[in-house]
Amino acid sequence: MSDDGGRDVEAPPIISVRELTVRARDRVILERVTLDIPDRDVTGIIGPSGCGKTTLIRTMNRMAERSGGLAISGSVRYRGQEIYAPEVNPVLVRQKIGMVFQRPVVFPMSIFDNVAFGPRLNGLDGDELEAIVLRSLERAGLLGEVGSDLDRPALELSGGQQQRLCIARALAVEPRVLLLDEPTASLDPIAAQRVEALLFELRREYAVVLVTHNLQQAARVATRTAFLYQGRLIEYDETKRLFETPREKLTENYVTGRFG
């Protein structure tokens, strides 16, 4: 792990998806999707509603199988290890690959207890726990705002703060990858901007995968962007290139707002 800030282009991907197909009873949600997620960078996933982008990230930390009735085939590797291998425990996968949802899902407890939830599952307590809670809040840019009163009920925070709390809570488990499913869709523009800036900041330490409806958002924060349409990966490229000189007609139509 080099920490000099320079990104090695040849670095192996942190997640590699190969020929991933997800079927529900009556239809195909994802069809033979193959892509690599680079470490320490923001990867955007765009596409119209129902294109399978949420399912795609939910397969990356084995949350998809919980929806029941889904047949998942193909391969998803995390740092070279197949996460769907029979000996792999999904609980450990989810600790390495965190997830943040569209609407902030705050637990009905204090700010501290929210962030401490994950570390406590692993038996952390005392000073060590407090340090990790403070560090996570700091990383999520929330510590300055909530200040010393971490015993306040988290449900009293604003929507934007709640979403950053969810990010802090995910970070407290010390994942390597953070999957975010339209994390700003339910926020007002200013709160959304703060979350966006935070994601851009987090790419220094984490692989960030951002599913978004908002094309400008992808353009602003994602280094590479994948365009999904009807369960297929249409195009995956440097974001600038995808938006400015798309290779595929479908991509061009979507990024120029002709449908979606």
Place this chain on the structure above:
Amino acid sequence: MIRDRGAGPTALAADGAELAAVSPRLRHRLRLDGIVRWALLGAFAAVFFPLFDMIYWVSVRAVPKFTLATFTEYQVGNAGGLAAMIEGTFVLIGLATAFATSIGLIAGIYTAEYAPPAVARIGRLAGNVLAGIPAIVIGYFGYFLFALYTGWGYTTLGGALTLSVLMVPFVYRTADLAFSSVPASQREAALALGARRHQYLRRLAWPIALPTVLTGVFLAMAIGLGETAPLVYTAGWSNTPWTGLFSPTSFLTGAIWLFYEQPPTLGALLTLAFQAAFLLIVIVVALNLGLQWLADRYRRRLRGLGA
């Protein structure tokens, strides 16, 4: 501000008739509204009149005759107090609540979280059926099982176990409901943090579900308190101090049932019957107030929890 916008104040003034003239149609509607309002009030009063009348009827016969002896003395013949019945009621309800809560809660959590859908459906149906079985039938069941089959005869333990059979579906149904209605997003978020299912249940679902579970426990207690039928064939009767789980005991509802039927020459017993009824009403009111208080407290804590 309005004046700035245009025509000036005179343009806004209505000529008297515009707001005062009531058409026949409108008058008819107003009259109908009045009738409906009285009908609603009447129905509302009809629901609560029996309750208040009953409380009054019991209170005037019970309250003036309360003395310390009512609570401390044991009834002998046409004298004494309700000490044995109060002891018995607390022991029976305490034990039955403990049994019904532990079993109902575990079964409810299983139904909500672990059971395959078909099993959960059967469980819920069975719970509803059990809640609807007449108390007297449960009393006979308890008699055959806990008095005859075990060879215990009339015992406090047998009474409490029978009473818990009657109470358990209320705990079970609310526990199932409480855990089923924790928002799915909360579970998702906990699992995405790497929680195992039991960790999710203990650390997140339990605090959210607790107020609802308590509602069920209180409801079961209130229902159990009011029952006589499951106890008369199982707990037996005893107007002497309580001596243990395997001895018979008396209970407040039994005092009402037994003493109210006595001839007028035994007037003290009739008073004890009313006093037992009064005590039960007080306990049930206290349970409900406690429940209200708990519910308010938790609602405040959970406010804003998205579905």
